[in-house]
Amino acid sequence: MTPIITQDKEDRFNQFAFHYRLYPFLALLILFFIVINILTQLSHRSVYASSEYSLPYPGILPNHRLYPLKAVRDRLIEFFTRDMSKKAELYLLYADKRIYMAQMLAEQKDWELAEETASKAEKYLLKVRDSAEASKQMGGAPDVTFSPKIKQAAAKHQQVLKDMIKKSPKEQQNGLKSSQKINSEFASWTKAQ
Numbered sequence: 001m002t003p004i005i006t007q008d009k010e011d012r013f014n015q016f017a018f019h020y021r022l023y024p025f026l027a028l029l030i031l032f033f034i035v036i037n038i039l040t041q042l043s044h045r046s047v048y049a050s051s052e053y054s055l056p057y058p059g060i061l062p063n064h065r066l067y068p069l070k071a072v073r074d075r076l077i078e079f080f081t082r083d084m085s086k087k088a089e090l091y092l093l094y095a096d097k098r099i100y101m102a103q104m105l106a107e108q109k110d111w112e113l114a115e116e117t118a119s120k121a122e123k124y125l126l127k128v129r130d131s132a133e134a135s136k137q138m139g140g141a142p143d144v145t146f147s148p149k150i151k152q153a154a155a156k157h158q159q160v161l162k163d164m165i166k167k168s169p170k171e172q173q174n175g176l177k178s179s180q181k182i183n184s185e186f187a188s189w190t191k192a193q
Helices: 007-019 022-045 067-080 084-107 111-137 146-167 170-191
Strands: none
Touching (some): 067 084, 111 146, 111 170, 146 170
């Protein structure tokens, strides 16, 4: 078996590297890339990097003719999810999607359906609370990122509801305000977490 680099070529490379002092430069270059990699990994995990809570895209809206199929799918997923901490995370996802749906419906000026969807979103937040409490009673613990996530979700829902109340007609404001009360109840629970 012949070597890839002959002894002669290796000696010439070493002479070249020592003559132009390349080894310290190569070491610094490698160290630079390692530090950059570590900093980028830390920035993805930073609290400050994820300070803005973004709502997941909801897909089809309740005014679409295929929405009942989506509702059935959601109910089936909810039924087959047995772990209470996973169910709490699922309810949070549903709540976030519903509040975004309500916001999109409000932008389309479908205020009655927006009010109803916002109400469902906030009721899902109460289900998050109930599932998280049931998980604690069973000895389970939700993910460590779950507690800050629900606090951010409550604040984001509150912001969306305030914006909707400002823009909504008077007929829908009472319903949106009752959703806001449910959100306040949920937010006070999250502070204790």
